[in-house]
Amino acid sequence: MLTGKQKRFLRAQAHHLSPAMQIGKGGITAGVIEQVEQDLESHELMKISVLETSPLSRDEVAEILVEETGAEWVQSIGRTVVLYRKSTENPQIQLP
Template sequence: MLTGKQRRFLRAMGTGIDPIFQIGKGGMNENLLKQLDDALEARELIKVKVLANSEELPKEVAGEIADATGSELVQVIGKNMLFFRQSKKKPRLELP
């Protein structure tokens, strides 16, 4: 569980990154979750976007992704979501 200070730190870092995954008409599937898991291990902080043609709601998708990948949901703004998970092999980000 992240503290308020840690969330604030991660939100500030997340403003400078672009979404690396987009969830569209097809919605969630096992392949997407595997790619998200791999990206979290490599980058630790990722941004995901729900496209306008998707029938999924961003807050519902965010909960599913966080549960499936074991990550922390940092923030949901509009259709963008920010996730964090400390890397097991090579931690890069040091939280305050």
């Protein structure tokens, strides 16, 4: 579980990131979950954009991905979700 200070730090880190993935009318599929897993393992921090065509709300997308990947839900703004999960092989982000 992340502390408030750690979430603040991760939000600052994520500010400059572009969304790595978009969730559209297909919703969340096994392929999407697999891609999120790979991105979290290699980058630890990722932004996901939820398009207006998505059948799921931004918060539903975040809850499903957190449950499926074991990531931490850092932030939601507009139609964007920020997730974090420490890499098992190559940790890059040092949390305060």
